[in-house]
Amino acid sequence: MAADGGDGMTGEVAVLGAGMHPWGKWGRNFVDYGVAAARAALGDAGLEWRDVASIVGADTVRGGYPGYVAGATFARALGWQGARVASVYAACASGAQAVAAARAQILAGLADVVLVVGADAAPKGFFRPAGGDRPDDPDWLRFRVLGATNPTYFGLYARRRMAVHGDTVEDFAQVKVKNSALGALNPYARYRKRVSADEVAASAVVADPLRLLDICATSDGGAALVLSSLEFARRRGVAEPVRIRAVSTVTPRYPNTVLDLPDIATDSAAAAEPAAETFRASIARAAYEEAGLGPEDLSLAEVYDLSTALELQWYEDLGLCGEGEGAKLLREGATAPGGRIPVNTSGGLASFGEAVPAQAIAQVCELTWQLRGDAGDRQVEHARVGITANQGLFGHGSAVIAVR
Amino acid sequence: MPRTHTPVVAGWFTGDGDDFTLLGTRCSACTSVFFPREDGWCRNPGCAGGDLAEIPLSRRGRVWSYTDSRYRPPSPYVTDPELPWEPHTLIAVELAAERMVVLGQAAPGVTAADLTVGAEVEVVPGVLHEDGETVWTTWQWRPTGVTA
Known part of the structure; x- marks a missing residue:
């Protein structure tokens, strides 16, 4: 592979x-969080908003019309300066689609510098249609x-893993223990308190077998990235930037045989043989x-x-271990700080x-800080890679x- | 005045008692089965497209997984906010002939503790909720007593 990206695949x-507004339940408009994150990312890049040739917004469906045209x-909030604009929506994958759109513009030579922004203000309790x-x-x-x-679907997947792979609720709790210890070190995280396995076990069941502390909350937050061509980065004197080398935005293949949100049934495999790998595995x-x-x-x-x-399912879908070995990988400490693959x-x-x-x-922000060596106590x-x-x-x- | 019985979604199930079945559609060209029903076109990308005919789905299947809803779901799920929330159980059921998994509520009284992955269940008619004029009907899964 060409490290300079100029003649690779x-x-x-x-x-x-990279920039973020801290996650929380702040009760403000999503635009506030997005603008704060955008300014942070521009500051991190040492660029002015006027230097940006294109902005891509990841939409929210909870902010009315402004949310559907987030870019x-x-x-407008940053101040109209004539930049090219795009807005994308792909539910939880919206941010990756925004990165994909920005990358395509840069690689096509349409823009040197693209600002990618996503933000949301979440309701109390369950997401609703x-x-x-x-x-x-x-x-x-x-x-x-x-x-x-949503948590009932998470409960179905969790119970299936217990039945097929022998995972236990204690394994699940250990994921929370690991992640909460890392969140405690992250100033942008909403929950910054370490959680014990006992605390997970003492929390209320939401969707059997999962408890409140097994399930992620809905939050307010904002994240932004400033992306550019490698040539632009060189001109700016950034000799060794973090580089995005791949963006996967694939769809499933028929028949999709894993029950997925928000479906009531899977596709039928009666007439067409399913692909050898699941949709999630195909993403990676x-x-x-x-x-x-x-x-x-x-x-x-x-x-x-x-x-x-x-x-644990993602461990397997990313190929970090074999099918059914996710809990084992966790128990071995391989995915904890200091492990083989945190x-x-x-x-x-x-x-x-x-x-x-x-x-x-936000996921790409974390990669960026880690690859730059700027992740502090989480480094x-x-x-x-x-x-x-x-x-x-x-x-x-x-x-x-992302690589560096 | 007797209340009318109305399916929560038209055309997804039919019949009473032992004749109750879920209804799907099947493509006449490639035999792909769809539930919820597809009436406009076949979604198999390898199929040139055929007529979609209504078919009953298998009445029995095996538990793929299960869970429950310990907290009151938001609207449009209809509940009486005056009454305490009674958790309901959800079962995902693998139908062998159709090679698909279909989600549904469990019959009243069936809890997660009563279920195991692989156990046999059958589809039965059930009531989703009732109001002044209408009894809204649905499908439910009920264990047959045959285990994995």
């Missing part, structure tokens, strides 16, 4: 700046017909192929731990709670590989 782009909303009677909308139907909240494989790297090259990974059990050094969703359009961008030694992974409902893959 896919060119690389530089991450010049323009942030551009858009209003009105919409019996053609699977997201509306699963609430109307089944009362199937596409990223590895694009980067010319594999799981053995990774220094760290940021994965979407909507629940503790789901983090996972969720940011503290993960366990420590942040989910701010949907900001989350995939993974000699970090060279990191991957992020998540999945947005309605079939959105999301994975980013």
Whole structure:
């Protein structure tokens, strides 16, 4: 692989700046968080907003019309300066799509510097579908017909793992113990208190077998990245920038045989044979192929731990271990700080709670700080390669590989 | 005045008692099965497209997984806020002939403690909720007593 990205399979782009607004339940408009994150990322890059040729916003469906046109909303708030604009939505994968759009513009020569911003202001309690009677909308139907909240899907996956792989609720609790210890070290995390296994076990069951402390909260937050061409970074005197080498935004392949949010049933495999790998595994494989790297090259990974059990599933889907070996990998300490492949050094969703359009961008912020050696007490030694992974409902893959 | 019985979604199930079944559709060209039903087009990308005909789904299947909802779900799930929340159980069921997994609520009284992955369940008619004029009906999964 060409390290300069100029003549590889896919060119690389530089991450010049990363910024976040702390996650929490601040009760303000999502625009506040996005603007704060954008200013932080621009400051980190040493650039002015006027230097930005293009802005890509990751939308929120909870902010009314401004949320559906997030790119323009942030551009207006920062002060109209004529930049090219795009807004994207892909549920939890929105941030990765924003990064993908920005990268495509840079590699196509349409823009030298692109600002990527995502922010959300989350409701109290469960996420709920858009209003009105919409019996053609699977997201509306699963609430109307089944009362199937997001945590019930997490509960189904967790119970399945226990039955098929022998995972235990104690294994799940250890994911929270690990991630909360890391979140305690992250100034942007919402929950900064270490949690014990006993505290997980004492928390209320939300969706059997998962308890409150197994399930990620919904949060307010904002994250932003300043991306540029490698040539622009060189001109700015950034000799060794963090580089994005792959962005996976793949969709499932029919028949998709893993029950996914917000579906009431899987596809049928009666007439067409399913692919050998699941959708989630294909998300990571596409990223590895694009980067010319594999799981053995990774220094760290940021994965979407909507629940503790789901983090273990990601270990397997990323190829960090074999199928069914996720809990073993955790028990061995391989995914803890100092282990072979630390996972969720940011503290993960366990420590942040989910701010949907900001989350995939926040994952890349953490990779950026780790690869620059700026992660403070969370620093993974000699970090060279990191991957992020998540999945947005309605079939959105999301994975980013960054290198330095 | 007798209340009308209305399916929560039209065309997803039919029949009473032992004749109760979920309804899906099947493509006449590639035999792919769909639930919830597809009536417009076949979603198999390898299929040129055929007519979609209504078919009953298998009445029995095996538990793929299960969970419950210990907290009151938000609207549009209909609950009476005056009454304390009674958790309901959800079961994902693998249908062998259709090679698919279908989610549903468990029949009243069935808790997570009563279930194991791989146990056999059957589909039965059930009531989702009732109001002044209407009894809203749905499908539910109930263990047959046959274990994995």
